[in-house]
Amino acid sequence: MVVPLTTSRRAELGQQLPLWRMVPGRDALFRSLVFSDFSQAFGFMSRVALAAEAINHHPEWFNVWNRVEITLSTHDAGGLSERDVDLALRIDQLALESGVRSGI
Numbered sequence: 001m002v003v004p005l006t007t008s009r010r011a012e013l014g015q016q017l018p019l020w021r022m023v024p025g026r027d028a029l030f031r032s033l034v035f036s037d038f039s040q041a042f043g044f045m046s047r048v049a050l051a052a053e054a055i056n057h058h059p060e061w062f063n064v065w066n067r068v069e070i071t072l073s074t075h076d077a078g079g080l081s082e083r084d085v086d087l088a089l090r091i092d093q094l095a096l097e098s099g100v101r102s103g104i
């Protein structure tokens with residue numbers, strides 16, 4: 001069973017994940033990233049895909065050329081769980097290593 005994030009845990013998210021926003025009307029996190037071209041964006045997506053598969057927690061995402069939009073939520077919990085925070089932190093790391101050009 002996956003446990004939803006507690007209220008106090010949610011209050012810390014702004015500090016821990018400053019580049020992520022809450023999706024309006026949904027218990028989910030969102031970040032948009034811009035890379036220099038499609039190749040850079042897709043390289044980043046490949047790294048995220050491997051990281052996601054390794055922890056069995058998968059992003060909802062959308063890509064157009066150099067832009068990647070990512071939404072994180074735990075379907076098994078009906079909203080945010082610690083798994084989303086873990087994946088978001090990993091994504092932030094991989095974005096830096098993949099030469100992300102701009103954050104949100």
Ligand SMILES: C[C@H](O)[C@H](O)[C@H]1CNC2=NC(N)=NC(=O)C2=N1
Binds near residue numbers: 056059077
């Ligand atoms: C059966 C499988 O373990 C589950 O469906 C996993 C797979 N990846 C997942 N990813 C996300 N984002 N949320 C989930 O609840 C989830 N559940």
